[in-house]
Amino acid sequence: MIPQSSNDLLSDFEEAVEQPTKNYKLHVDKNRIAGFIDEIEALKQAIFLMLSIERYDHIIYSWNFGVEFKDLFGQPVAFVLPEIKRRIAECLLQDDRIQEVDNFVFETQKGKVHVMFTVHSIYGDFESEKEVDY
Numbered sequence: 001m002i003p004q005s006s007n008d009l010l011s012d013f014e015e016a017v018e019q020p021t022k023n024y025k026l027h028v029d030k031n032r033i034a035g036f037i038d039e040i041e042a043l044k045q046a047i048f049l050m051l052s053i054e055r056y057d058h059i060i061y062s063w064n065f066g067v068e069f070k071d072l073f074g075q076p077v078a079f080v081l082p083e084i085k086r087r088i089a090e091c092l093l094q095d096d097r098i099q100e101v102d103n104f105v106f107e108t109q110k111g112k113v114h115v116m117f118t119v120h121s122i123y124g125d126f127e128s129e130k131e132v133d134y
Contacts, residue, residue: 021097040123043097047119050091051130067091072134077113080134081106084115088130097121 021042025035028048037045055066067087072080089101103118116129 040121040126043095043119043121043123044126044128046095047092047098047128050095051088055091064094069132072132075134077108077134080113080132081108084113084132085117088115088117092119097123 022036022038023042023045024033025037025041026033026045050065051067053061053066054070055061055068056063057066057070067090069084069087072083075083084106085104088104092098092101098119098121100120101117102120103116105116107114107116111133113132113134114129115132116127119126119128
């Protein structure tokens with residue numbers, strides 16, 4: 001006899017439920033955690049963390065988390081600028097809340113690149129930035 005199953009269980013898994021984004025608020029300048037943040041502020045904090053963690057360097061993080069900037073050190077500016085753009089977009093688009101990253105603006109000076117860009121998310125658009133050594 002072959003067991004028969006009903007489709008009742010499948011109906012429980014068909015609808016994806018959006019998880020809340022509430023998180024602890026990090027005060028980087030004071031080295032402490034105080035309070036909570038949600039939605040766009042939580043996303044801004046997540047972006048800060050994603051762009052501050054070098055991918056593959058820490059076993060506590062998934063290989064999908066972080067960005068690869070370390071190997072850009074010593075490379076020519078003509079190579080570095082498009083790579084930074086690609087790597088930031090690749091890093092941030094891992095997050096389901098981020099729909100697009102564009103409007104990159106670069107300022108270079110003495111081995112550093114200051115990057116400003118626009119993040120289009122499900123909560124709205126906002127500007128973000130990162131400084132990268134090359």
